[in-house]
Amino acid sequence: MDDIDRQIVQLLQTDADRSTREIAEQVGLTPTPCWRRIQNLEARGVLRGRVALVDAESVGLPMVALVQIRTNDHSRRWLDQFVAGIEEHPEIVEAYRTSGEIDYVLKVVAPSIAAYDDFYKRLIRDVDLYDVRTVFVMEEIKHTTALPLDYA
Numbered sequence: 001m002d003d004i005d006r007q008i009v010q011l012l013q014t015d016a017d018r019s020t021r022e023i024a025e026q027v028g029l030t031p032t033p034c035w036r037r038i039q040n041l042e043a044r045g046v047l048r049g050r051v052a053l054v055d056a057e058s059v060g061l062p063m064v065a066l067v068q069i070r071t072n073d074h075s076r077r078w079l080d081q082f083v084a085g086i087e088e089h090p091e092i093v094e095a096y097r098t099s100g101e102i103d104y105v106l107k108v109v110a111p112s113i114a115a116y117d118d119f120y121k122r123l124i125r126d127v128d129l130y131d132v133r134t135v136f137v138m139e140e141i142k143h144t145t146a147l148p149l150d151y152a
Contacts, residue, residue: 001046004029006149008037009046013146016050053145060111063136067106067123070131074103078128085127091119 001009007027011018024034041047056062071078086092086106094107110116116134124132 001041001149001152005037005041005046006152008034009041009152010146010149012038012047012050056109061109063110063112063116064140065108065110065116066135066137067108068102068133068135069104069106069129070101071103071128072130073128082127085123088126089119089123091116 004027008023011023011026020035020038021031023038024031027034029037038047056064071082082104086095089108091108091110092106093109096105097103098105108116108119110119120132120134123129
């Protein structure tokens with residue numbers, strides 16, 4: 001990515017509703033070359049999609065939990081079962097395989113402790129887990145979807 005591509009991506013990260021004309025003006029291009037660059041960024045997978053960001057509390061999902069999972073089975077069969085299992089739970093909005101003592105971390109949203117408990121019971125029914133620990137988020141201090149582009 002060159003500097004103009006970085007500027008385009010930064011602008012789209014902060015507001016994907018910007019028109020091509022507005023982006024072009026801000027990066028010093030005419031609309032057609034700017035549109036071509038955006039199309040190229042999409043074709044290369046730099047821009048993976050454009051979405052509306054929804055406020056979880058305003059749709060009744062004020063609780064965020066970070067679920068730490070350890071497994072004693074690292075086989076392909078278990079991993080396939082785990083991935084299929086977490087795909088069945090829309091409460092899981094992010095899932096990561098991690099290093100260290102914890103094998104996987106899930107970010108889960110729920111309307112209440114009771115709803116989280118229901119989710120937890122369904123999860124352990126669907127997937128054979130060795131150890132599950134949950135940390136409930138008390139306060140969100142920083143949340144962004146914008147990536148730092150200084151390294152790109």
